[in-house]
Amino acid sequence: MWSGALAIPDDSTPKEKNIVLTGFMSTGKSTVGLRLAELLKRRFVDSDNVIVERAGMTIPQIFVRDGEVGFRVLEKEVCGDLAAQHGLVIATGGGMLIDPDNRARMLASGFVVCLDARLDVIRARLALADDRPLAGNWEALLEKRRAAYAAIPIHVDTSDKTPEIVAEEIVSQWRSAST
Numbered sequence: 001m002w003s004g005a006l007a008i009p010d011d012s013t014p015k016e017k018n019i020v021l022t023g024f025m026s027t028g029k030s031t032v033g034l035r036l037a038e039l040l041k042r043r044f045v046d047s048d049n050v051i052v053e054r055a056g057m058t059i060p061q062i063f064v065r066d067g068e069v070g071f072r073v074l075e076k077e078v079c080g081d082l083a084a085q086h087g088l089v090i091a092t093g094g095g096m097l098i099d100p101d102n103r104a105r106m107l108a109s110g111f112v113v114c115l116d117a118r119l120d121v122i123r124a125r126l127a128l129a130d131d132r133p134l135a136g137n138w139e140a141l142l143e144k145r146r147a148a149y150a151a152i153p154i155h156v157d158t159s160d161k162t163p164e165i166v167a168e169e170i171v172s173q174w175r176s177a178s179t
Contacts, residue, residue, distance in 0.1 A: 018088045018110035019174055023149060024142050025094040026125035027115035028158040028166060033091035035167040046091045050078045076102060083109040098148040107152075111174050114152035115166070121159045 019036060021029040030046050037044035048059060051074050055062050062071045075096050082090050083105040090110070097103040097112070106112050117125070119139070126138060149155075154173060158166050 016086045018082070018086065018090050018106075019170065020090045020092060020097075020106045020110040020112040021115055021170075022092045022097040022106070022112060022152060023094065023115035024117070024122065024145065025138065026122045027094075027117045028163060029091040029094075029115055031163045032115065032158065032166045032170070033089050035163045036170055037089040039167055039171055040089065042087055042089045044089045044091070045082060047075070047078050047082060047096055048091075048093045050082070051075060051093070054078070072099070075099075079105055082106075095145070097152065098145050100148075103148065103151060111154075111177060112152055113154045113156055113170050113173070114149050116149070116155050116157045116159075118157075118159045 021033050023029055034044050052058055055074060075093060076099065079096055079102040082088065097106060156166055156169050
């Protein structure tokens with residue numbers, strides 16, 4: 001469990017650092033993350049899956065039982081635990097790096113990429129999902145989060161690209177940053 005400092009001291013080399021995908025819901029973090037992990041032969045971790053495993057219930061169930069505040073407490077713990085590891089590909093939940101402490105932790109310990117998509121693309125992708133507790137008023141939520149996403153230095157638009165192409169773009173940027 002994370003217990004204090006904002007940034008975790010990172011003695012890993014750039015090539016050992018985690019690759020962290022963030023961005024709004026339905027921008028492709030989990031799908032691209034899986035492909036990225038395959039390309040780099042790294043372990044893939046979806047932070048939402050870790051939260052579900054720890055809580056022993058689904059994210060909608062966590063929201064019903066503990067509200068968003070309770071969910072964010074679990075999310076902060078998972079963020080700290082993942083940031084302390086090396087060599088992972090991590091897909092964060094869409095709200096994890098909205099928290100400035102979480103964002104600082106991940107930026108200090110990994111190569112962070114924010115995935116973006118056009119509004120029409122997000123709308124179409126969300127129409128296929130029924131398990132997102134915050135999707136009801138998603139456009140207002142995206143607007144509220146926009147500044148936090150803008151604080152991430154590297155962005156890749158996923159709107160008209162396959163997960164494979166997005167993953168290859170990220171690998172190229174990661175390799176450039178690691179040299």
